[in-house]
Amino acid sequence: MTAVDDSGGISSDRRAVISVLRRLRSLEGQSNPHPLWEELRSMGDVVPAPWGGYFVTGFEACSQVLRGRNWLVPDIAWQERRLDPERWQAPATREMSHTLARLNAPTHTAQRRSLGNLFDRQTLEELQPGIEDHVTRLLDALDERLRAQGEADFVATVSEQLPIRAIGQWLGIAEEHHAHILDITHRQVHAQELLPTRSELAISAEATVQLRTFFTELLRERRARPGDDVLSGWIRHWDTRLDDEREVADRVLYYLAMFITIASLETTATLLSVAVWLLLEDPDRWNWLRRHPEHVDDAIDEALRYDPPIHLNTRVAADDTVLAGVPIAKDVMVHVLYGAANHDPRRNENPHSFDILRNGTHLTFGGGAHYCLGAALARLEARTLLTQLLKRFPALKPLAAPTYAPRMVFRRVTSLKVTT
Known part of the structure; x- marks a missing residue:
């Protein structure tokens, strides 16, 4: 399969891929991407992308890329080897390329080890009372709004608020800063899209400056007044490791704190919104889970499979290789499609059914x-x-289907109106 025909024109395969990508960004595609994932997967497990590189659609091929040591993230070194390095010079793109998600070994290994097992059983047990309290307070606010107005936006009232409160509690970020961080995150994420426009990159650039300002000041204040919180522990570790290189330590700490904060917000908020929507859209499903709360974890896993918060991630080949029968040259980019993989019928039977x-x-x-x-x-x-939601709101129901941001990488539910 080739993306470009011998005459240099656009082939039917390329047109088909472009059509699917356009529809994935549309309102209809955001509301129901499953047929489009199916359409891409029908073209093969590895499908040429219109701009070069490949989309990976099959479960086994995606798993091989994500877990294989011969696949790397597109880090700064890779970007500088491109023939068109200007494409990678946008400030927000460069900023995110220094974070943990865009580092390869040995730098990634060193930073990852410094974090340890971030959320081991003991840490989760310590966090649980606070998270339960956050949920109780947010559901109190939901109840008040439903009583006063007859309806509420679950996203704005609950699902976008819980992740920032949880991560804020863990890192010691004051509640007065939560709204600012959420706003910056929503704007910065454009740079992580597949094909961001110039205007989106400009928005991301401004947000990136604000992120740097906020987290640089946070680290300065925490270093001046350290405690026994997680962030203070990171500061002690990297100050010791880089004793004579305080500026380098500050850079590492900034990227760690910034990335872990913003990475935990939209993805978790989307999971919460999607899980609630998938349960509420079928009253029998909602009522069944109320009677069988021991299956809440199963419902969460099925929501993660059915509509993942991240639809696409990118890797590059470390060496010449073959993926699902397709030769891939060193440094060529592949885009792993989580949704298509999760809905591969060879892995999950009847995949478009929420079970x-x-x-x-x-x-x-x-x-x-x-x-x-x-x-x-x-x-x-x-x-x-x-x-808590199943216990407190047995009659909760949606007023309309959720609305989504027009994205292809980080899925975001922007609104979910509910009533009782």
């Missing part, structure tokens, strides 16, 4: 060295929210 008892498999948290650091925290937040 709480499926006990299926998914790649939503990635794999290998870059497996999602916050997976356990996201699960804890979702479990705590659904458990």
